[in-house]
Amino acid sequence: MSLSTNTGSVGTPLLPPKGVSARVLGGIAEDATLSAPGVFLIILAFILPIGQMLLLSIEGASGGLTTEHFTRFLGDSYYLGIVWRTLRLSLLITVIAAVIGFPLAYVMAHVGPRLRLWLIILVILPLMTSVVVRTFGWMVLLGRGGLIPFTLWKLGLVNRNFTLMQTESAIVIGMVQVLLPFMTLSVLGVVMKIDRRLEEAARTMGASFTATLRTVVLPLAMPGIVAGSLLVFTLSVSSFITPSLLGGVRLPVVAGSIYEAATKTLEWNFAAAQSVILLVGVFLVLLPYLKLTGRRHG
Amino acid sequence: MSTIIATRRVVLSAGFGLTVALAALTASGATSPAAAREKLVINSYGGAYEQIHRKLVIEPFSKKYDVDVQVITAYSADALAQLRAQKAAPQFDVIHFSGGQEVVAAREGLIAPIKLNELSNGKDLYPFAVEGLSRGEGPVHAVAAIGLLYNKEKAKKPEKWADLWNAQYKDHVVLTDLSNSYGLLGFLMMNKVKGGDITNADPGFNAVKTLLDSAVVVATSPEMQQNFAQNDAWIAPYAQDYAYTLRKAGLPIEFVQGAEGTPAVYLTANLVANRPNQDLAKKFIDFSLSPEVQAGWAQELRYSPTNKATKLDETVAKEVIYGPDAVAGLIRFDPVAVDANRAALVERWKKLIAK
Amino acid sequence: MVKAVPTSVRIATFLFVVLTLVFVLAPLVVVAGVSVSESQFIAFPPNGFSLRWYSAILTSGAYLGAAWTSLKLAVLVTLCATVIGAGAAITLHRRRLPGTVLLAGLFLSPLILPTIIFAIGLLMLWSATFGPVSFTALWIGHTVVALPYVVRTTLAVLAESDPFLEEAAATMGARRWQRLLYVVLPQCLPGLAAGAFFAFNISFDEAVVALFLRTPDLVTLPIQIYNQLEFSPDPSVAAVSTLMIGVTILLILVIDRLLGIQRFTGA
Numbered sequence: 001m002s003l004s005t006n007t008g009s010v011g012t013p014l015l016p017p018k019g020v021s022a023r024v025l026g027g028i029a030e031d032a033t034l035s036a037p038g039v040f041l042i043i044l045a046f047i048l049p050i051g052q053m054l055l056l057s058i059e060g061a062s063g064g065l066t067t068e069h070f071t072r073f074l075g076d077s078y079y080l081g082i083v084w085r086t087l088r089l090s091l092l093i094t095v096i097a098a099v100i101g102f103p104l105a106y107v108m109a110h111v112g113p114r115l116r117l118w119l120i121i122l123v124i125l126p127l128m129t130s131v132v133v134r135t136f137g138w139m140v141l142l143g144r145g146g147l148i149p150f151t152l153w154k155l156g157l158v159n160r161n162f163t164l165m166q167t168e169s170a171i172v173i174g175m176v177q178v179l180l181p182f183m184t185l186s187v188l189g190v191v192m193k194i195d196r197r198l199e200e201a202a203r204t205m206g207a208s209f210t211a212t213l214r215t216v217v218l219p220l221a222m223p224g225i226v227a228g229s230l231l232v233f234t235l236s237v238s239s240f241i242t243p244s245l246l247g248g249v250r251l252p253v254v255a256g257s258i259y260e261a262a263t264k265t266l267e268w269n270f271a272a273a274q275s276v277i278l279l280v281g282v283f284l285v286l287l288p289y290l291k292l293t294g295r296r297h298g
Numbered sequence: 299m300s301t302i303i304a305t306r307r308v309v310l311s312a313g314f315g316l317t318v319a320l321a322a323l324t325a326s327g328a329t330s331p332a333a334a335r336e337k338l339v340i341n342s343y344g345g346a347y348e349q350i351h352r353k354l355v356i357e358p359f360s361k362k363y364d365v366d367v368q369v370i371t372a373y374s375a376d377a378l379a380q381l382r383a384q385k386a387a388p389q390f391d392v393i394h395f396s397g398g399q400e401v402v403a404a405r406e407g408l409i410a411p412i413k414l415n416e417l418s419n420g421k422d423l424y425p426f427a428v429e430g431l432s433r434g435e436g437p438v439h440a441v442a443a444i445g446l447l448y449n450k451e452k453a454k455k456p457e458k459w460a461d462l463w464n465a466q467y468k469d470h471v472v473l474t475d476l477s478n479s480y481g482l483l484g485f486l487m488m489n490k491v492k493g494g495d496i497t498n499a500d501p502g503f504n505a506v507k508t509l510l511d512s513a514v515v516v517a518t519s520p521e522m523q524q525n526f527a528q529n530d531a532w533i534a535p536y537a538q539d540y541a542y543t544l545r546k547a548g549l550p551i552e553f554v555q556g557a558e559g560t561p562a563v564y565l566t567a568n569l570v571a572n573r574p575n576q577d578l579a580k581k582f583i584d585f586s587l588s589p590e591v592q593a594g595w596a597q598e599l600r601y602s603p604t605n606k607a608t609k610l611d612e613t614v615a616k617e618v619i620y621g622p623d624a625v626a627g628l629i630r631f632d633p634v635a636v637d638a639n640r641a642a643l644v645e646r647w648k649k650l651i652a653k
Numbered sequence: 654m655v656k657a658v659p660t661s662v663r664i665a666t667f668l669f670v671v672l673t674l675v676f677v678l679a680p681l682v683v684v685a686g687v688s689v690s691e692s693q694f695i696a697f698p699p700n701g702f703s704l705r706w707y708s709a710i711l712t713s714g715a716y717l718g719a720a721w722t723s724l725k726l727a728v729l730v731t732l733c734a735t736v737i738g739a740g741a742a743i744t745l746h747r748r749r750l751p752g753t754v755l756l757a758g759l760f761l762s763p764l765i766l767p768t769i770i771f772a773i774g775l776l777m778l779w780s781a782t783f784g785p786v787s788f789t790a791l792w793i794g795h796t797v798v799a800l801p802y803v804v805r806t807t808l809a810v811l812a813e814s815d816p817f818l819e820e821a822a823a824t825m826g827a828r829r830w831q832r833l834l835y836v837v838l839p840q841c842l843p844g845l846a847a848g849a850f851f852a853f854n855i856s857f858d859e860a861v862v863a864l865f866l867r868t869p870d871l872v873t874l875p876i877q878i879y880n881q882l883e884f885s886p887d888p889s890v891a892a893v894s895t896l897m898i899g900v901t902i903l904l905i906l907v908i909d910r911l912l913g914i915q916r917f918t919g920a
Contacts, residue, residue, distance in 0.1 A: 024749075026829065027747070027749045028749055028750060030829055030833075031743075031744040031747060031749050031750050032744075032750060033740075034740035034741070034743055034744045035740055035741050035744040035745075035750070035756065036740075037736075037737045037740060038737045038738070038740060038741040038760060038800065038804075039741075039756070039759070041737060041793070041796065041797060041800070042759050042760060042762070042763070042797065042800070043759075045775065045793050045794070045796075045797050046762065046763055046771065046797045047759075047762075048778060049771065049774030049775040049777065049778040050766060050770060050771055050774050051774075052774055052777065052778065053770050053771075053773060053774035053777075054770075078648070078649045078652060081652070082652075100673055103666075103669060104669075104670065104673055107666055107669075107670055117905070117909060119670075120905075121901070121902055121905055122674055122677065122678065123673075123674075123677060124850075124854075124901075125677070125678065125681060125898055125901065125902075126677055126680070126681065127854045127858065128854070128894075128897045128898050128901040129681060129684060129894040129897060129898060130858070130875060130878045130890060130893070130894050130897075131858070131860075131875075132878065132879070132882050132890070133684050133878070133890050133891055133893075133894040134680055134681070134684065134894070135680075136524075136680075136683070136684065136687070136695060136891075137679070137680025137681060137682075137683035137684045138680050139524065139528070140528070140680075140683045140697040141679060141680060141683065143528060143529055144529055144530060145530075147679075161469065165529075166514070177676065177677055177680065180673075180677060182851065185806070185847045185850070185851075186805075186806055186809060186847065188847075189806060189809060189810050189843040189844050189846075189847050190809055190810060190812075190813050192843060193810065193813045193814070193843065194813070209658050209659060209662055210662075220813070223808075223809045223812040223813060224809050226809070227805050227806060227808065227809035230761075230764075230805065231764070231802065231805060234764045234765050235764075237765070238764075238765065238766070238767045238768070240767075241860075244517065245521075248514075248515060248516070248517075249475045249477075249515050249516070249517045249648075249651060250515055250651045250652055250653050251652070251653055252648065252652060254767075255767045255769075258767050258769055258770065259767070259769050260477055260644075260648075262379060262769050262770070262773060263375045263376055263378075263379045263769075264375050264477040264644065265477075265640060265641045265644055265645075266378065266379065266382070266402060267641060268773070271769075271770065272770065275766060275767060275770045278765075278766075278767065279765055279766060282765050283765075339869060343883075344879075344880035344881065344883050345880065345881055345882075345883065345886075348880075368869030368870075369869060370867060370868065370869055371872070371876075371880040372867075373883060376864060376865075379773065379865070380776065380865055383773050383776040383777045383780065383865065384776060384777075384780045384786075385780070386777075386780040386781040386784075387780040387781070387784040387785055389785050389786070389868060518883065519883065520695075520882055520883065520886040523694060523695075523886060524695070527694055527695070527696050528696060528697075544694075546693065547692070547693040547694040547887075548692055548693055548694065549694070
């Protein structure tokens with residue numbers, strides 16, 4: 001997975017010719033030491049346990065190899081529908097989070113430090129509440145007779161029984177609320193490092209405020225937006241508590257389906273096969289996205 | 299070069315050292331000095347259930363046998379998944395199930411058989427409560443009857459299961475997902491009422507389909523509560539004990555046994571295989587079967603007793619399934635057949651309700 | 654600034670920020686409202702006013718114990734994930750190791766797979782290798798889950814850093830560890846701070862791995878809340894959430910007073 005290739009076109013720094021090989025070797029040794037704890041952790045505590053689970057996806061009822069768990073999933077329009085809903089909603093959530101998160105981070109970067117701190121606190125507060133409780137808040141606001149349906153009814157836009165609960169809109173609203181901090185903070189970290197003089201230079205040379213934003217700030221903020229989007233997209237693809245509570249059992253998503261198969265019907269082979277499919281699906285979606293941003297930035 | 303790497307290693311390991319020291323500190327704080335007593339690990343279902351479980355069974359048992367009983371809050375499905383993943387080194391001694399999971403657990407050798415004569419209360423149990431012992435399952439220690447919950451302030455009292463399709467309840471019906479054992483039993487009963495059986499669920503699915511446009515489908519008890527409290531729900535097939543829980547929370551909810559019969563969820567206490575403390579674990583299971591404990595469950599949460607010798611006062615007796623005649627009217631779907639069909643039923647249900 | 658930002662843009666910006674905050678905070682206001690309800694069950698608008706749920710939590714050994722467990726766990730996970738993640742991100746950024754792309758995939762993979770599969774796999778492997786699960790198992794599990802966040806945010810910040818700074822330091826005779834400590838790490842700080850914050854939150858809010866790796870002595874706050882909600886939901890969970898909001902704000906302000914949080918957000 002080439003998830004890191006989008007992070008800019010920074011190469012190995014130029015080095016003086018004298019003692020090159022020693023330096024290069026030293027660099028490799030340094031980097032190997034730096035990454036060793038992480039590599040050990042991931043291989044022993046992630047790849048190993050996950051590998052043994054994913055192997056279940058090709059294990060048949062009597063122990064032999066089989067593709068039945070995959071064909072059961074891929075040959076069924078119901079499951080393909082779930083995949084489609086998951087990817088569609090996750091992309092929508094990511095786009096909305098980016099559209100809100102980028103300007104928000106930009107504003108945060110340009111206000112005073114005290115106000116910035118308060119804005120950060122307010123944006124991350126949803127993360128500090130239990131997902132179930134937070135979701136209850138949305139149920140009150142979106143449910144039958146809740147604040148939003150009630151207002152819409154008063155405005156004459158919908159009928160009295162209108163509810164936003166158990167709709168895809170509810171899933172998107174609830175997910176954007178809780179994933180927004182991931183996007184905003186990712187972008188903020190990058191926007192804060194952009195040299196203000198670049199913006200000033202553009203403005204001096206006559207670029208309007210929006211043009212400066214578009215041609216100077218946005219391209220420079222891209223790594224942050226990409227990092228944030230990756231977080232938001234992968235998190236929304238693999239979450240199931242918020243979608244199942246706000247969308248209800250009638251709007252299933254892949255992660256929820258995996259959870260059900262793993263705990264409710266105990267079909268671990270099938271759960272593993274679904275995980276593999278999810279993994280591949282996410283990768284296929286991210287690939288062109290990474291290439292796109294990589295080209296724009298490189 | 300090597301000294302530099304060594305320096306870096308010192309910096310890194312200083313970070314690790316700090317965290318390991320912290321961990322050691324927390325570990326030393328976690329171990330209690332009472333480790334000398336015999337220990338028993340069980341699961342309970344959390345919330346009010348667990349409070350009562352502690353009061354009726356866990357604390358008296360600890361006192362009587364001078365045992366340290368430790369509780370892990372885990373619902374049946376989670377507990378079974380955990381037990382299965384831990385097969386190499388199980389941590390439970392006694393595991394309670396409420397959704398028929400004991401069939402799977404026994405088949406996979408996760409739980410060990412108990413003989414009837416090993417239970418002092420065994421002779422007093424209704425036959426249905428010990429029927430599973432022959433398959434290697436544990437005894438039934440409580441029963442949750444499934445019927446119709448309705449809001450007595452807003453809706454007319456229903457009489458039979460077929461009333462669910464009555465037009466007067468339209469837009470106010472709540473159904474429960476089949477991944478929930480109350481939901482599964484409710485569905486099997488609707489299927490039976492409409493003329494189906496466990497191997498032929500077409501009538502049930504067809505009948506549910508006609509309700510779907512105007513019904514809400516929930517998956518958990520809290521969602522059920524929220525629908526009655528917040529969302530104008532009037533009627534739902536669900537469990538007798540939960541109707542009592544809702545009543546205690548101040549909601550005007552009553553429980554009705556459908557005229558066509560009353561299915562039930564059977565709560566079992568099972569002996570976990572490959573654990574050192576099996577004799578003590580059997581004593582614990584036996585303790586759960588005593589008439590006093592079962593009377594307590596009925597009194598506190600309206601679970602029906604499985605011990606014939608249980609004595610209940612009149613108010614409580616009316617709100618549970620009590621006495622040989624009432625018990626004889628209980629419907630039990632063959633647990634082995636239910637288990638064999640569960641995955642297929644759940645999948646078909648999901649396809650039916652998906653929008 | 655050369656030309657002032659147009660007034661219309663200023664007004665639009667102000668409205669945008671206010672609306673976003675309303676959107677983000679509205680459900681939390683509801684939760685805070687529920688937490689002072691007198692009634693047994695969760696409902697909004699609250700019936701009456703009472704602080705009974707707060708006193709119920711603050712006198713409950715189960716909640717306090719779980720909060721303490723979660724706090725210890727989150728602190729340890731944050732420390733580990735940040736230290737390990739910093740090393741990983743710096744390596745990935747420099748691209749001197751062969752197979753960097755593969756390495757990047759390795760470090761970010763825990764983000765993509767549903768944690769349920771990881772949780773079951775880890776429990777199976779741990780039980781087969783070490784026997785009963787323990788605090789250490791959960792600590793390792795959460796560190797794995799939190800690691801990609803640190804790597805991701807740090808990489809993004811490094812991508813915008815000046816590659817010639819380290820080179821300049823080298824030219825002026827700085828040793829490797831000096832360059833790492835005084836040049837590279839300071840550049841990583843905003844990313845590490847964001848990553849550490851995410852790591853803390855992920856660990857503090859994570860419920861799936863914690864669900865599978867729990868023992869009688871090892872119950873985290875999200876699991877305690879889940880336990881309460883599943884069987885008999887009452888406003889105590891709303892009170893816990895409201896308290897957590899309050900504590901978070903307090904904590905951030907205290908840290909800011911002591912250390913100056915602006916440093917980490919790059920001001």
